[in-house]
Amino acid sequence: MLNNLQKDILKLKEDKNAIILAHNYQTGDIQEIADFIGDSLELCIEASQITESDLVVFCGVDFMAETAAILNPDKKIVLPDKKAECPMAHMLPAEEIKKARERYPDAAVVLYINTLAEAKAEADILCTSSNAVAVVESLKEDQILFGPDMNLASYVSGQVVDKEIITIPEGGHCYVHKMFHKGDIIMREKYPDAVLLVHPECDVEMQAEADEVLSTGGMISYVAKSDLQTFIIGTEVDLVTRLRRENPDKTILPLLSEAICENMKLHTLDKVKNSLLNEEFVVAVDKEIADKSRKAVERMLEV
Ligand code: 13P
Ligand code: SF4
Numbered sequence: 001m002l003n004n005l006q007k008d009i010l011k012l013k014e015d016k017n018a019i020i021l022a023h024n025y026q027t028g029d030i031q032e033i034a035d036f037i038g039d040s041l042e043l044c045i046e047a048s049q050i051t052e053s054d055l056v057v058f059c060g061v062d063f064m065a066e067t068a069a070i071l072n073p074d075k076k077i078v079l080p081d082k083k084a085e086c087p088m089a090h091m092l093p094a095e096e097i098k099k100a101r102e103r104y105p106d107a108a109v110v111l112y113i114n115t116l117a118e119a120k121a122e123a124d125i126l127c128t129s130s131n132a133v134a135v136v137e138s139l140k141e142d143q144i145l146f147g148p149d150m151n152l153a154s155y156v157s158g159q160v161v162d163k164e165i166i167t168i169p170e171g172g173h174c175y176v177h178k179m180f181h182k183g184d185i186i187m188r189e190k191y192p193d194a195v196l197l198v199h200p201e202c203d204v205e206m207q208a209e210a211d212e213v214l215s216t217g218g219m220i221s222y223v224a225k226s227d228l229q230t231f232i233i234g235t236e237v238d239l240v241t242r243l244r245r246e247n248p249d250k251t252i253l254p255l256l257s258e259a260i261c262e263n264m265k266l267h268t269l270d271k272v273k274n275s276l277l278n279e280e281f282v283v284a285v286d287k288e289i290a291d292k293s294r295k296a297v298e299r300m301l302e303v
Contacts, residue, residue: 005269006033012276018055020272021046021068024216025236025264026059028245030272037242039217040064040113041128047071048301057275058283059267061086065283066117070290070297080271082281084263088201089114091172092148097122100145100168107166108141111296112149114174117285120293126300129200130215133159138303148172155200155213176261177201180234182209187232187255194253197222198234206234223247236261 002010010033013020021043022034031037036046043060047068050056056077058065062085069077092115101109101122111123112132120126127135129152136144136156146153147168157165180202188196188209197219198210207213214222216239223231223243233240234255243252275281285293 002032003029005273009033009269009273009276012273013057016055016276016279017053018057018276019050019053020057020059023060023064023264024220024242025238025261026267027238027265028241029269030059030267031238031242031245033269033272034059039128039130039215039220040067041130041215042217043068044071044113044128044297045301050075055276055279057272059272060084061089061261061263062283063089063114063116066285067113067120067297069283069285070117070120070294073285073287073290076279077283078275078279079281079283080268080275081266084266086114086174086263088148088172088174089116089119092116092119092169094118094122096169097145097147100166104143104145104166106141107143107145108139109145110136110139111147112152113300115148117289117293120296121289123293123296124299125303126296128215128300130218131300131303132156132200135300135303136160136163136165139163149174149201151177151203151207152200154204155207174201176236176259177234178203179256179259180206182206187253191230191232191253193228194230194232194251195226195228196232196234196255198255202234210234219243220246223250223252235259236264238264 019035022037048071065079108124113128143164150167153167196210197212230251232253237254240254
C-alpha cells in the first residue's frame with residue numbers, strides 16, 4: 001500500500017506530465033513510485049525513448065541524469081538532490097583521456113557510462129557493465145583504452161583475450177564494491193546451496209569466487225529465470241530490496257548489508273516531491289559537449 005506522500009507524488013507526476021526513472025539502487029519507497037526501474041543500460045535505453053513526458057525526474061547519480069540530458073536536449077531532466085554524484089565518474093578527467101590518446105594513438109577509447117559528460121565527449125564509444133564485453137568485441141582496434149573502473153576493465157580483459165586493455169586512470173574504482181572482500185565468502189559456508197552473484201565492479205578475487213558476474217539488470221533477470229532457491233547478492237543492498245519484492249518465494253541475501261551507495265541514497269520521497277513541484281534541480285550539459293558525447297552514447301546503443 002502506498003503512503004500519502006507517495007500518492008501525492010503520483011498525482012503531481014500526472015499533473016506535470018512527468019515520469020520518474022529510478023536506478024536499481026534507489027530505496028524501496030522510491031522504486032514503488034517509479035515509472036521505470038533499471039540498470040544503467042536499461043535507463044539509457046528508456047531515456048532514449050522518452051517522447052510524451054515534459055519533465056523527467058531522475059532518481060540516480062549525476063552521470064546517469066547527464067546521459068538522459070544528452071539524449072533529450074529539449075527535455076527538462078531533474079535530479080531530486082543535486083549532490084547525488086558517483087565518485088567513480090569523477091576519477092577520469094577529460095584531460096587524462098587526451099593524454100592517453102597521445103600515448104596510444106591507435107587505441108580505441110571505450111568509457112564506462114560512469115563518467116562525466118566532458119569525458120564522454122572524448123570517447124569513441126561507451127559501455128555499461130551489462131554490455132562492456134560486447135562493445136569491446138565489436139571494435140576493430142586491438143588496443144583499447146578503458147576507464148575508469150579497473151575491475152570492469154579486468155573483467156573485460158578476461159573475456160576478450162585477443163585485445164589489449166589499457167586501464168585509465170590507474171586505480172579507478174567504486175568505493176561500494178570495494179567493500180566486498182574474500183572474507184565475506186563466509187556467507188557461502190552458511191548457505192552452501194546459494195548462488196553467488198557479484199557485480200563486475202567488485203575486485204577480481206571476488207569475481208573469481210562468484211558463480212556469475214552480472215550487472216544489476218543481469219542479476220534481476222538471472223534470479224527471475226532461475227529454478228534455484230537462494231541467492232547471495234554482491235552489489236548495493238537496495239538491489240536486494242527489488243529482488244525480494246519481485247521474487248517473494250525465493251531467498252535473497254545481501255553479501256554485505258553495509259554495502260550502501262550513500263550518493264544514491266541522497267534522493268528521498270520528500271526531495272522527489274520537491275523536484276516535481278519546483279522542477280529542480282535541472283541537469284544541464286553544455287551543447288558542444290552534449291553533441292560530441294551523444295555520438296559515443298548512440299554508438300553504444302547500436303551495439
Ligand atoms: P549497473 O549498470 O549494473 O546498474 O551499475 C551501475 C552502477 O553504478 C554500479 O555501481
Ligand atoms: Fe558510483 Fe559505486 Fe554508487 Fe555505482 S555504487 S553509483 S559506481 S559510487
